[in-house]
Every structure is written in C-alpha cells, then in structure tokens.
Amino acid sequence: MDHINVKIFLDESSTINPADIVPVFHRWIKETVCPEVLIDVAEYLHVPAGPGVLLIGHEANYSLDNRENKLGLLYNRKAKLEGTFQQKLAQAHQSALTACDRLEADPAFAGKLKFNRKSLEVFVNDRLLAPNTAETWKTLQPELAAYFQGAKIEKVGEPRDLFRVAVNRD
Amino acid sequence: MRPSNSQWKAQLGASIPEPMASEIDVFENEIALRMQGKIEDRIFAETRLRRGAYGQRYDNGQRSDGTTTRTIVYPSTNTKGPGTLWDAPGMMRIKIPFGGLDAVQLEVLADLAEEYSDGIAHITTRQDVQLHFIHIEDTPALMRRLAAVGITTREACGNSVRNVTACPIAGVCRTQTFDVTPYSKAIAYFLLGHPDCQTFGRKLKIAFSGCKDEACALVRLHDIGAIATTRDSKRGFELWVGGGLGPVPQQARLYEEFVAEEEILPISQAICRVFGRLGEKKNRNTARLKFLVSKLGIEEFRRLVVEERKILPFDARWTDYLKDVAAYKEEPLKPAQLLQIGVAQPEGFAQWHQNNVYQQRQAGYSTVTIALPLGDLTATQLRALADISRKYIKETIRTTVEQNIVLRWISEADLPAVFAELKAAGLSTPVAGTIVDVSSCPGTDTCKLGIASSRGLAGELRTRLAAKNAEMDETIGGLRIKVSGCFNSCGQHHVADLGFYGVSRNKNGYTVPHFQVLLGGEWANNAGTYGLAIGAVPSKRIPDTIDLITTRFRTERVDKETFQSWVKRIGKAECKKMIDGFTAVPTHDEDASYYSDWGDPREFSIGDIGVGECAGEVVYPIDFELVACEREVFEAQLALEAGNVEKAGRMAYESMLHGAQALLKFRFTLAPEGADKIVEDFRVNYFDTEIFFDPFVKGKFAQDFFKAHEEAGKPRTAEKTHQLIEEAQLFIEACYSCHARMTATPAKVTA
Numbered sequence A: 001m002d003h004i005n006v007k008i009f010l011d012e013s014s015t016i017n018p019a020d021i022v023p024v025f026h027r028w029i030k031e032t033v034c035p036e037v038l039i040d041v042a043e044y045l046h047v048p049a050g051p052g053v054l055l056i057g058h059e060a061n062y063s064l065d066n067r068e069n070k071l072g073l074l075y076n077r078k079a080k081l082e083g084t085f086q087q088k089l090a091q092a093h094q095s096a097l098t099a100c101d102r103l104e105a106d107p108a109f110a111g112k113l114k115f116n117r118k119s120l121e122v123f124v125n126d127r128l129l130a131p132n133t134a135e136t137w138k139t140l141q142p143e144l145a146a147y148f149q150g151a152k153i154e155k156v157g158e159p160r161d162l163f164r165v166a167v168n169r170d
Numbered sequence B: 001m002r003p004s005n006s007q008w009k010a011q012l013g014a015s016i017p018e019p020m021a022s023e024i025d026v027f028e029n030e031i032a033l034r035m036q037g038k039i040e041d042r043i044f045a046e047t048r049l050r051r052g053a054y055g056q057r058y059d060n061g062q063r064s065d066g067t068t069t070r071t072i073v074y075p076s077t078n079t080k081g082p083g084t085l086w087d088a089p090g091m092m093r094i095k096i097p098f099g100g101l102d103a104v105q106l107e108v109l110a111d112l113a114e115e116y117s118d119g120i121a122h123i124t125t126r127q128d129v130q131l132h133f134i135h136i137e138d139t140p141a142l143m144r145r146l147a148a149v150g151i152t153t154r155e156a157c158g159n160s161v162r163n164v165t166a167c168p169i170a171g172v173c174r175t176q177t178f179d180v181t182p183y184s185k186a187i188a189y190f191l192l193g194h195p196d197c198q199t200f201g202r203k204l205k206i207a208f209s210g211c212k213d214e215a216c217a218l219v220r221l222h223d224i225g226a227i228a229t230t231r232d233s234k235r236g237f238e239l240w241v242g243g244g245l246g247p248v249p250q251q252a253r254l255y256e257e258f259v260a261e262e263e264i265l266p267i268s269q270a271i272c273r274v275f276g277r278l279g280e281k282k283n284r285n286t287a288r289l290k291f292l293v294s295k296l297g298i299e300e301f302r303r304l305v306v307e308e309r310k311i312l313p314f315d316a317r318w319t320d321y322l323k324d325v326a327a328y329k330e331e332p333l334k335p336a337q338l339l340q341i342g343v344a345q346p347e348g349f350a351q352w353h354q355n356n357v358y359q360q361r362q363a364g365y366s367t368v369t370i371a372l373p374l375g376d377l378t379a380t381q382l383r384a385l386a387d388i389s390r391k392y393i394k395e396t397i398r399t400t401v402e403q404n405i406v407l408r409w410i411s412e413a414d415l416p417a418v419f420a421e422l423k424a425a426g427l428s429t430p431v432a433g434t435i436v437d438v439s440s441c442p443g444t445d446t447c448k449l450g451i452a453s454s455r456g457l458a459g460e461l462r463t464r465l466a467a468k469n470a471e472m473d474e475t476i477g478g479l480r481i482k483v484s485g486c487f488n489s490c491g492q493h494h495v496a497d498l499g500f501y502g503v504s505r506n507k508n509g510y511t512v513p514h515f516q517v518l519l520g521g522e523w524a525n526n527a528g529t530y531g532l533a534i535g536a537v538p539s540k541r542i543p544d545t546i547d548l549i550t551t552r553f554r555t556e557r558v559d560k561e562t563f564q565s566w567v568k569r570i571g572k573a574e575c576k577k578m579i580d581g582f583t584a585v586p587t588h589d590e591d592a593s594y595y596s597d598w599g600d601p602r603e604f605s606i607g608d609i610g611v612g613e614c615a616g617e618v619v620y621p622i623d624f625e626l627v628a629c630e631r632e633v634f635e636a637q638l639a640l641e642a643g644n645v646e647k648a649g650r651m652a653y654e655s656m657l658h659g660a661q662a663l664l665k666f667r668f669t670l671a672p673e674g675a676d677k678i679v680e681d682f683r684v685n686y687f688d689t690e691i692f693f694d695p696f697v698k699g700k701f702a703q704d705f706f707k708a709h710e711e712a713g714k715p716r717t718a719e720k721t722h723q724l725i726e727e728a729q730l731f732i733e734a735c736y737s738c739h740a741r742m743t744a745t746p747a748k749v750t751a
Ligand code: SF4
Pocket: B441, B442, B443, B444, B447, B448, B449, B450, B451, B454, B484, B485, B486, B487, B488, B489, B490, B491
C-alpha cells in the first residue's frame, strides 16, 4: 500500500494567518530543507475548505491543508516506497512530525503556531487499492492499531472519500 | 508512478468505449517507448500534447528562488519533449465539449484532482477543465478513468481542433434563436481525430452561439464561429472565420450570412481541409487560420472552401445527427414552481438571486451560476455539486468561458434550498458576471510562458473589489476585468472593459512586474470590439489604477453611456493620462514590494521563462529610448483615433525603427542612421544571431518589423494600421525583453 498521507492538526491555541506560510515554503525550497526534491509553492486560500498552501515536491507534497475547515500539516507521499505498510506509515508520520517541528521553530511564526500531535488523520491516496470501505478498514485496522498503540482510531468520511482514519490520543 | 496505474485498465475494461480504449493503449505504449529512448522526444512531445498532456512551468528544471535561478534535480534525466524533464509535473487539459457535464463526471474529476493533482480542478476560459502537477506516467490511468465516463483529453492541446465551446445557457436562453447544443456536440465529435484535421500548423478553435448580440460564446474571437439564425423558418448559422486573440488579435470575418444546418459540418470540414493544406506550417507565429484568411482575403478564402466542399467525399455523419436534433431537449427533474415572494429567505439570498440567477425561457425555471474564484474548485466541492445536481436537476451542468459553472433547470421554488446547499459548500459567492468575477489565465503560477502573475493580480482584485461590492452601483458593478499573464491572451483580456496582460520592465537595475492596461474591449456582441493597450503600469499599482478609472467613469458618465463609449469619448490621450500617475517605480530601498509579484514573495525574475535573470545596478540610455518608443506607439493610436490613418501607420513603423536603433546603440554605441541601414544591421546582429528571439514566438516580432519596413510608405487601410500598431506595441515589448536578457548576460552587454 503506497501513497500514505498524514495530517497533523493545528492546536487550538494557534493564531497564524495561513498566508504567512507562503514565504516559509519558498524559503524551504531555497534552503533545500527537506529530503524530497522540492519544486514550487501553490496557494489556494481563495477556495474555502481547500488544500490551502502546498509545497509541491517530487516524492511528496507538504501543505498547510484546510480541508473541512480544519487546518493541519499534511504530508502527501506521492512516490512509491519500499517496505511494509508499517514502515511506509512511519515514514509519512515522521516526515509530517519533522515538518511540524520545523514550522513551529520558524521565526515567522514565533510562538503563534502549535500542532496538536495527538490529533491526526491518516489517508491512503489511492481509491483503487484502498477504497473507503469496511473491507479496507478490516485489512488496515490492525496495522494502524499496532503503529499508533493506545490511540483511538476510527474510520471516517463517506464512501466517495479516500480511505481515511482519525487518530486521537488523550 | 502509482502501483494502481496498471490495474485501472483491467478494472474499467469494457466501460471504456472504442476507439478511446485503443487510443489510450497506444499512448501508454508510446510512454513506454519514450522511457526506453525509442521515440524522439520532439515526436513524443507532439504526441502527448495531442492527448492533452501539457508542459508546466519549471519543467526545464530551472526555477528562480528570488536570488538565483537554480536547477531542480529530478531523479530521471529523461525528457518528454525538448527541454522538458520527464519527472517534472505537467498539466492535463480535459476537453468538455460545450461545457456539458453530469454528476458522475464531476465525481470522477474530484477523484482525479485528489489522487493525481493537488486537490483542485480548474475551469478554463474555453470551458475545459485543467488539473495541474500531474506526472506523465499517471496520465494513461487518468485518461482511462475519464474515458469510462465519456470524457476525452484527445486533442485538448497541440495542433488540432480544440474544445468546441458554446453558450452555457444554450437551450434555456431567453434570446436564443435555437439551441446550439446538439450542433456543437456533433461537430466536436465529428472533427475529433478526423484525418482532415491532423496536418494543421496550429490549433483551431470553434464556438457556437445561440444569438448575435449577447456575449456567451465569443464567436468573433474564434477560428470558426457559428451564430444560430433562421431563413424562411429553416435553421442555419451565420458563419464567421479567422478570428483569434494572441499577440496579433483579429476579429473574425463574415464567411456567410446563412449556412444551412445540414451544411455546417461539411463546410467546417472543408475549412479544415483548406487550412490544413494552405495554412502556414513552418512559422508557428503566422500559422493560425486568421493569417491565412488575411493573406488570401475573405473572398478567395470562401472560393477555396466552396471548391473544397464540392469535392468532399460524402459522409453520412454530416446529417445523421440532425434527425435527433428536433427531439433534443433537456428535462427538468422537478415541476416548475415559482419562488414564493414574501417568505423569509436565507441570509444573503437576495444578492445572490440578483447576480447569480438567470430566469430561463421556460417559465418557472432558472439557471444558477456558481462563481468560482479564479476558476478553481475543490474535490469536495465537485462532489457537493454532483449531489445538488442529482437532488434538484437532472444533472444539467455546464462550465462557462468566464471560468464558472452553471446548474440549469432549477425549479424556482427550490432556489432558497439550492442557495443554502451551495452556501454550505462554499459555492454561493454572489458575484457572477460582476466586476468582482475577474477571470484569469494560469499565468506564472503554472504556465511556462507567463511573464507576470495574472492569478495573483486577479485574486488580489477579487478580494479588494468584493470588499467594496456592496457599495458599488450597477455602473461599476457590471464591468468586466480579465487578466492574462502574457501577450498570448489566454485570459481574453482584449474583450474586457478593463483588460491586463503581463509584461516586465527594467527599473533601477531590477526587473519589475508590470501589466499593460487595455481599455474598452467589448464582451457583448460576441466579443464585438477589442481593447487597445494604453501603457504599462507596475503590477502593484493596478488596483489603484482600476480605482481611479472606475471612479472617473462613475462620475463622468453621461446618461446610460457604456464604458466603451466613455473611453471613446474621453479619448486615448486622456486615458493614458489617468495611468501616467501610477507608472513610477520607487527604488528597491524605498519600497521593495514593487519588485515581487502578487502572491509570490520571491524577487521578480523573468529567468523562469527560460532566459537569464535580470539584475544589475546600471540604468542604460536604452531604458529611456524604449519608453520613448512606447510613447510613439501610443501617439500612433491617437492619430488613428483621430482618423489620420497614414500618420498612425507611419508613427507605428517609426517606433519600431526607433526600438531597433536603440538596441543597436546599446550594443555598438554608434547607432546606424537611415531606415535601410537600421533594418540591415538589426537583421544581422539581432535576428540572424537569434538574440532578439522570444522564447515562445521566436523571430515573429522581428519579422513583423521587417514586414513593416517593406511596406513603409505604401497606403494601409485603417484595419491594417490597427494591426500594425499592435505589432509595434509587441515589438517594443520584445525590445524590452531582449534588453533584459542581454543585461543578464555580462558577455553580451559589453559586446
Ligand atoms: S496568456 Fe500567457 S501566461 Fe496566460 S496561459 Fe496564455 S501563454 Fe500562459
């Protein structure tokens, strides 16, 4: 299973203007801060509840995503990876966490940005291999439970959505 | 690229009709062969373009980060076209004939936007849908998923018949002669992949309009434009040919006042054959149909088409579809019921109803426009629209050339409920057809040829104008703004009241994004008049420029004078005076914001369009000379406006001569004198060396100059003079660009 996405939500205490991330992502390209080949920045803040601001990469996109009007850092893995589901999930999760750390530490946000690492979503961006069905849930639930030990994991979204689970820790 | 790519073929199997299935198989094989190096990249490029897979900005692996142009190191060094890297993301253009969509198609577009693109579907100014940031290896799976719901990307790009457009309210329009939908659909599929359309030197665009006076289909800016008409109760079309925008805009010429309905397909086929046979092939800058029509003259062109028509082998498809035309009609889902007056409506409903709702010719039904910001909508919004279209109508959905979507056949009693559902989906902005509803091409966001950020400017204008929307009266509120990222005019800036296209200027040792301002284009009458450029303004001053122009229009307007009439009445000199106050650029230290574009914090550079970055500290005399050239072009416009055609032509030509001389002086200090010597030296030093070549149109602007020189002193019609002024304007722009490129390359600066 490839194309695993992880979205880590903003903490309610955050007070940023999403547009402020545009120059930060441009700087990430300039300073080559990520392991992925970084290409460009796409800004869609004009569409409500949309993909927000994306840092387009070759292997993955990073974005300040605003789907369902919930801001969060989304790591969208596009390139294929070798390894087990757990390894791929760990790669996406770690990449998202690293990006969150980097953003929180960025002087542009100076204490105004905080991620709630206990509240996240995992998607699989491939409807053919992972439709948002009970069957996919049955297959992936044990893997997810093993990785996010102790967290509450629920399948969310409608059948047309990507396979998606909400992961929450107290 | 994606593991599931190979599985879609088996999954969708029989649901993909022939010949679409084989077409996609062939393309998939061509991708494989290109990966093995068995197809030349030049050939592969045209192959993929004809399948709708287009290049995108930075696909040559070069991107300016605001300081320097850096190489993007993709994993593969393979290419998918000359200078186009394999792994660089590209754009997929999806043809939507007459803009017609249904719910399942919206859902598939939503899935594709999420899985292969960036979660956004973009509606274009020609009713297509575009997805960006697509990997070439994902395209066959994407095409199969579209084909399974009846959508093709074939011939969406390349030298082919592009999407056939039509009025989005055809069939429900109150002023139509008849519904043009079945005709536009028939011609779209008749000419798709037609052998007579495979040898064009450039693209060919077709549009259908249900009436003459409205704007919906913009017939007069198309290569072939058909306006519904009747003669003795018989259906037919007023046929126009040879229109187009781009660097040299031309209004279409009337081919025939009445072409009977059974002749519209064969006559169009005959036009395609004449175009394929006689149209320019080598020089893409003069390869559009408009140049052939101009060269031959409309009478000779018509004669050739008539001759061609006589020898066309009979094709039953010419008329087969006509038997279903009379029966063709869309059906409503709900019975017609009037909107209840006096009942409390949801908040915001009244304004939305005023701007976004069109009462259909069928009593009790309305068409609702969804005004999309910059033509963009999300996958979630596409699904919401699919749901709404199933609940209230029989999925009668269309895209529009104003980058919006319409839902037809809403029973009026349902309007409040539809409004509420659209509002929940973030799709109820009450600005359809108003000054806030700015259209824009992709510009520097994703287009390889963009000079300035058209989307950035359009977004900024939308935000500012929306804030003032409530205070704006109808005079201002009804104006249209259109923005293009460069002279290629994909944003259709010529037919806006206020049109803009991106250019750059060297100021204070930096390159500064600017927009040329065009006033007085006409959207009505199927794009009846094109606006003319009056001067370039720094990008960051465009909102102020609009403020001033619209305020003056509101205060000086006499009776019900239109914007076009007002612009004409006050004259070009006065219009120019209005923008003159905005052209100054402060130094970088004084205000650095001028030196980056809207929505993009990087220092502006034209290095992104494949030429060197411009930076330096020196102000060259040429900067002043080129400003003078611009002024001369403008004076030529004034002369033309005053009816002095001879003077206008002479001045336009002399401005080109002056520009060429300035460039020669820049390199050789001692400038040649005398027209012949200037032309000769310019040809040797700038044309033959290709230094003057534009990355996109190559030597076109220089060739225009040589032609103007050859024709100098000969009488010109007003129309030809108008065209010469356009060419002179672009030649001066090319001089600016050439100078910018040279100052970015020290060796050439000191040559
Ligand atoms: S007008 Fe220019 S920038 Fe805009 S899409 Fe066309 S070619 Fe690109």
